[in-house]
Amino acid sequence: MTPTFRRRRLARRLRQMREQAGLTLEEAARLLDKTRSSLGRIETGESRADVHLARSIMDFYDIYDPELLDLVREANRPGWWKKFGIDDYGFISAETEASALLEFGVINVPGLLQTEAYMRALFAAHGLPAHKIENEVAARLHRQRRLEDEEFPLELAAVIDEAALRKRVGGVGVMRAQLRHLAKCAELPTVNIQVLPDAGGAHTGTTGAYTILSFPGGDPALLHVAYVTGALQMEKPEELDQARLRFDQLRSEALSPTESVALIERLARDL
Secondary structure: OOOOHHHHHHHHHHHHHHHHOOOOHHHHHHHOOOOHHHHHHHHOOOOOOOHHHHHHHHHHHOOOOOOHHHHHHHHHOOOHHHHHOOOOOOHHHHHHHOOEEEEEEOOOOOHHHOOHHHHHHHHHHOOOOHHHHHHHHHHHHHHHHHHHOOOOOOEEEEEEEHHHHHOOOOOHHHHHHHHHHHHHHOOOOOEEEEEEOHHHOOOOOOOOOEEEEEOOOOOOOEEEEEEOOEEEEEOOHHHHHHHHHHHHHHHHHOOOHHHHHHHHHHHHHHO
8 A cells, every 4th residue: 555645754853863864674673673674664654663663773872853743643544535435546645734735637637627427437447346446536625625725735836638528427418518617617826727739739748647746844756656446655856857858848839828728618509
């Protein structure tokens, strides 16, 4: 299972503390009465750390971190999405903590900009049973609230391939309503939408969709790439730099926000 964002944050801090203490993984494992592999899994977020281990780490590393126990408790607290019975592959937990997203959509409209009817048509096409569709829809609608949240808003810059806007997900009526909703979302101060027009031909995004998440408080950005059975999440600076450069290139190839809304409205009228 992919570690949640909070567990990765805790794992990163525990690794930093060990390195600050000048200990190798083997030396720290012996001090903490752990195997090297078990401590390694904790330092990558694959296994949980509890408050007892955190206290032992501060004692043996001789480093006091007043926020460490709170980090442990937060990392072990069930995420809000658990009540919907869904596995977020680490993405929803990261999005919940993020302050901004850069998202490139190739086949579908980005989830944060979808109507409920569009969502239902997509999940049905995926073959999900009725109860799972209800849970997925409820969770996605919950996530969308962040775009208009006054206390901790989420900023979204989306580049969408025109092909996604022409695909009649759910039929003509559903797709027309989706396009009109998309144009309305573009009016939000937190949302920027650009469309890659079909007339432009091949573009730098033909390798597939991805999302870059940015966080407050100094946490490193995250590159998220979904695939058929899961997802990859990368934090390496060089990979993030390449992804940002690619996104900037996509934005330069796309229509301006004003031109994009005009195209979206025209596509809605033409359905």
